Amino acid sequence: MAQFDYFVVFAEMRTGSNFLETNLNAFDGLACHGEAFNPFFIGYPNTDALLGVSQGARDADPKTLLREIKKAPGLNGFRYFHDHDPRIFDKVVDDPKCAKIVLTRNPVDSYVSWKIAQATGQWKLTDSKARKDGKATFDADEFANHLTALQEFQVSLLNRLQASGQTAFYVAYEDLQNLDAMNGLAKWLGVDSVLEALDKSLKVQNPSALSDKVGNFGQMTEALSGLDRFNLTRTPNFEPRRGAAAPTYIASQAQPLLYLPIRGWPDDQAVRWLQALDGAGGAKPGSKLSQNDLRDWMRAHPGHRSFTVLRHPLARAHSVFCHRILNTGKGSYGGIRATLSKRYKIGLPDDPTDPSYDKGAHRDAFAAFLRFLKANLNGQTGIRVDPDWASQAKTIEGFAEFVLPDRLMRVETMAHELAELSATVGLADPPQLDAAPDDRPYRLIDIYDPEIEGLARAAYARDYLMFGFMDWMAT
Numbered sequence: 001m002a003q004f005d006y007f008v009v010f011a012e013m014r015t016g017s018n019f020l021e022t023n024l025n026a027f028d029g030l031a032c033h034g035e036a037f038n039p040f041f042i043g044y045p046n047t048d049a050l051l052g053v054s055q056g057a058r059d060a061d062p063k064t065l066l067r068e069i070k071k072a073p074g075l076n077g078f079r080y081f082h083d084h085d086p087r088i089f090d091k092v093v094d095d096p097k098c099a100k101i102v103l104t105r106n107p108v109d110s111y112v113s114w115k116i117a118q119a120t121g122q123w124k125l126t127d128s129k130a131r132k133d134g135k136a137t138f139d140a141d142e143f144a145n146h147l148t149a150l151q152e153f154q155v156s157l158l159n160r161l162q163a164s165g166q167t168a169f170y171v172a173y174e175d176l177q178n179l180d181a182m183n184g185l186a187k188w189l190g191v192d193s194v195l196e197a198l199d200k201s202l203k204v205q206n207p208s209a210l211s212d213k214v215g216n217f218g219q220m221t222e223a224l225s226g227l228d229r230f231n232l233t234r235t236p237n238f239e240p241r242r243g244a245a246a247p248t249y250i251a252s253q254a255q256p257l258l259y260l261p262i263r264g265w266p267d268d269q270a271v272r273w274l275q276a277l278d279g280a281g282g283a284k285p286g287s288k289l290s291q292n293d294l295r296d297w298m299r300a301h302p303g304h305r306s307f308t309v310l311r312h313p314l315a316r317a318h319s320v321f322c323h324r325i326l327n328t329g330k331g332s333y334g335g336i337r338a339t340l341s342k343r344y345k346i347g348l349p350d351d352p353t354d355p356s357y358d359k360g361a362h363r364d365a366f367a368a369f370l371r372f373l374k375a376n377l378n379g380q381t382g383i384r385v386d387p388d389w390a391s392q393a394k395t396i397e398g399f400a401e402f403v404l405p406d407r408l409m410r411v412e413t414m415a416h417e418l419a420e421l422s423a424t425v426g427l428a429d430p431p432q433l434d435a436a437p438d439d440r441p442y443r444l445i446d447i448y449d450p451e452i453e454g455l456a457r458a459a460y461a462r463d464y465l466m467f468g469f470m471d472w473m474a475t
Helices: 017-024 055-060 062-071 086-093 107-120 140-163 173-177 179-189 217-223 269-278 291-300 313-326 334-342 359-377 392-399 411-424 450-459 461-467
Strands: 006-010 030-032 075-080 098-104 169-172 257-259 305-310 407-410
Touching: 006 017, 006 062, 017 030, 017 075, 017 098, 017 173, 017 179, 055 062, 062 075, 062 086, 075 086, 075 098, 086 098, 086 140, 098 140, 098 179, 107 140, 140 217, 169 173, 169 179, 173 179, 257 269, 257 291, 269 411, 305 392, 305 411, 313 334, 313 359, 313 450, 359 450, 392 461, 407 411, 450 461
Parallel strands: 006 075, 006 098, 030 075, 098 169, 257 305, 305 407
Antiparallel strands: none
16 A cells, blocks of 8 residues: 655745656656645646646635645645645645655755846756856845745744654755655655656756855855854855766786776876786776675785875866867767767867867867866756766765775876885885876967966866865966
């Protein structure tokens, strides 16, 4: 017998409820019918009926629509905000056959997002090309009222659930990008189907830091002084999680050393160093060791050490651009290259060795690629976040699902750090580190300017912050 007859998503404006509904509706057997009890419309704007119930009939007796939701095929539900029809709240909150999903978001974020949507008239985004820019103006009294209403409703909801011996499935705004969390929610609702990927039709509209989104940010921070819980200065992160890519890890056969590569460097010096260390028949990239294989290696090499190498985000992005996007031969991403050229209007040459593709053209194309990376990493494009350009912070978080590196090296000090690491495992005379080849057809130094640095900082703000990267020219 099914545990639930229907469900409700308790949420508020600008908390990601549209995205949650879209993914709920992607599961076989689930159907969410929008804001079914919004006093100003029924289900969705510009509709006058839902499941055969008119807005007038619903307003006269909201239980009429609730009965139709419960009767509809599969498990059906709706989104409910604190200012929706209060007559239905008592009906559903005390009903143990109604599954409760509670979606929350930092109230400052939701308020600022709401103000920007009001200013731009854009409440949904399906492609970053259509995004409208706008800034919020913070109103202290308005925010205080907003916060009070949210908190009172959340406390009321919590107390009612406690009093009736119920529990809810809580989802934070940040969880919406977590496929495992969405599949777990469906399982909790009693649905057997699973999603292979999240729906990407809706994009994050305002991925910048709050300081970039609020016109009077100084006044806002002053008004909220002492309310540290809002975490105002954080850098938002909408990049999808990365799992532990164990088959890409490289274990030395001669020494207890394990290399965890951060992709994005087509000619990896650390790989060549390990190959020289092992000699013929030793460590090879792409050995595709499974997690079980690597655990066996760890057991066979007590005292083992693991390491990874951080590279300046701008230098890494330029190498990826030259090798994966600009290049038309082996190793290139032909499909993504075509989309970047046609959809995102990046000026990519048919032949990058053609003399007409000069330094100026290369600089402009790379700048456009950096702008694309910012949108891509913030979930605003339909193109995958490839491991070659995923942020280094996210990649290292993925390592943690299997093994954390003992040492985070920097490419500019790698020779010295590899020698130190070798000494920790008793290796007195490690091989020399080869020099990295230059990017082609142009080096980064050939096109570098402050704007290029700024674009890289915008795309990889979290990497710059987390790892303390300075401007590339200063490294």
